[in-house]
Amino acid sequence: MDLLRSMESFARVVRAGSFAGAANGLGVSRAIVSKHVQDLEDNMGARLLYRTTRRLSLTEIGVRHYAFCTRILDEIEEEREQVVKLHREPRGEIRMMAPKSFGNQYLAGAIADFVATHAGIKVALVLGDDAPISASLIDNGVDLAIRLTPAVSSTMMVQRIGTLRWLLCAAPSYLNARGTPRHPADLTQHEFLLHSKYLDNGVLTFKTAPRKSAVKVVGRFSANSSLAVRSAARRGLGVAALPMYCVADDLADGGLMEILPGYALAPQPVFALYPQQRLLPTKVRVLLNFLKVRFQGPL
Numbered sequence: 001m002d003l004l005r006s007m008e009s010f011a012r013v014v015r016a017g018s019f020a021g022a023a024n025g026l027g028v029s030r031a032i033v034s035k036h037v038q039d040l041e042d043n044m045g046a047r048l049l050y051r052t053t054r055r056l057s058l059t060e061i062g063v064r065h066y067a068f069c070t071r072i073l074d075e076i077e078e079e080r081e082q083v084v085k086l087h088r089e090p091r092g093e094i095r096m097m098a099p100k101s102f103g104n105q106y107l108a109g110a111i112a113d114f115v116a117t118h119a120g121i122k123v124a125l126v127l128g129d130d131a132p133i134s135a136s137l138i139d140n141g142v143d144l145a146i147r148l149t150p151a152v153s154s155t156m157m158v159q160r161i162g163t164l165r166w167l168l169c170a171a172p173s174y175l176n177a178r179g180t181p182r183h184p185a186d187l188t189q190h191e192f193l194l195h196s197k198y199l200d201n202g203v204l205t206f207k208t209a210p211r212k213s214a215v216k217v218v219g220r221f222s223a224n225s226s227l228a229v230r231s232a233a234r235r236g237l238g239v240a241a242l243p244m245y246c247v248a249d250d251l252a253d254g255g256l257m258e259i260l261p262g263y264a265l266a267p268q269p270v271f272a273l274y275p276q277q278r279l280l281p282t283k284v285r286v287l288l289n290f291l292k293v294r295f296q297g298p299l
Contacts, residue, residue: 161295166268168239227246
């Protein structure tokens with residue numbers, strides 16, 4: 001027995017004053033409506049309608065139950081309308097995770113612009129250098145996570161939403177003391193500041209036409225944070241590979257200088273992760289689309 005269908009058929013019969021009228025309104029046969037009402041009466045263990053060849057009338061229990069059915073059905077319809085409205089209009093809070101340096105120096109500004117133009121949405125941005133684990137996203141109620149490394153999970157959806165441009169740079173004091181590299185091979189003679197999340201075992205990859213090349217670099221300083229590597233580079237400790245968003249101000253004020261500008265480093269993709277579900281909440285979909293547009297072109 002479908003209780004809600006039976007309640008709806010009963011309420012329709014009362015409103016229409018006949019089984020035929022209720023059947024027409026529901027787009028089903030009179031026999032189906034009659035069965036629904038009979039099922040409801042059987043479930044309640046009481047007669048709800050008096051039936052004669054000329055008219056229908058409610059029993060005393062039927063009057064009470066009709067009021068109950070009307071209230072429940074109206075609340076269900078109101079809730080359906082609210083859900084549809086919320087799905088169409090972006091509202092609510094988004095809990096979001098991202099790497100600390102990328103979040104602080106680039107993403108935070110983008111999220112601030114997003115919130116400023118979407119009054120109905122709140123964003124709680126959680127930053128950390130540890131890469132989010134798929135299972136923990138769901139456990140912690142995270143709606144969206146930004147990663148700079150790919151992830152494979154049957155419970156998460158992954159989309160590539162942008163690309164980070166990396167470049168080589170060093171402080172003027174270091175270049176004055178050690179000289180400026182003119183070719184990627186020259187880097188083997190320099191102190192390198194190693195970014196553990198970008199360099200694969202100290203191998204620096206160049207995506208320069210007509211062919212890709214790789215150089216093994218070494219150094220006494222390593223970190224898993226762009227901010228830490230940037231700080232060491234500004235102190236003149238060596239050559240660093242860093243994302244453009246991280247060093248744009250340093251290049252502008254002369255604190256760092258780009259080296260080997262004619263040799264393009266391998267870019268790094270930016271990924272968005274979110275729990276796998278049939279319908280992505282509108283608030284998350286709107287933010288995801290905003291970030292895709294914001295991250296167009298190398299960051």
